[in-house]
Amino acid sequence: LAKTTQPISMDSYEGQEVNITCSHNNIATNDYITWYQQFPSQGPRFIIQGYKTKVTNEVASLFIPADRKSSTLSLPRVSLSDTAVYYCLVGPFQGGKLIFGQGTELSVKP
């Protein structure tokens, strides 16, 4: 299973764009990249998923370079409610188990 490395913590201010980069050097050909958000005492919430290039939805964008050895989650114009832990996971999308790394604790300040 591919191991991921993320910054332990990040600080931002309301209204700013936040980019969190995840390194996954040994990603396999059939691995997808998925990002989750977790608030204290809640289960992780799906944010976005991609295989290559760029994926965008109503809450975030995911940038994946051609070599797929890293990925960047981009959160536009964060608010205080975006303060949470963000996890980058890499794994086979068909029935494969997801192993969580340490995640990135994002703190958004007013």
Added chain:
Amino acid sequence: GAVVSQHPSWVICKSGTSVKIECRSLDFQATTMFWYRQFPKQSLMLMATSNEGSKATYEQGVEKDKFLINHASLTLSTLTVTSAHPEDSSFYICSAREVETQYFGPGTRLLVL
């Protein structure tokens, strides 16, 4: 997105008793579900993979006789913590796979006195 529920959301029990936690996929069928445990200020730790109609697969170091998993239908998996002890107090989270994405339940807080 797909919804996964857990019941109960929190439970307090006495040491030595057994506790059952249910995980349901509400609007999709899941042949595979997963159980995680999370201690304060730590990441989620995978405990086991629950397969509908077959035995669960446990991660190394997880006692299968202590954490009984039953995946009897395509929408329900249960985790039973047998003879619970204070060190089993934790936040238990399940997830269910829909196509290529896993969706997580809200979690169950277990406190063993």
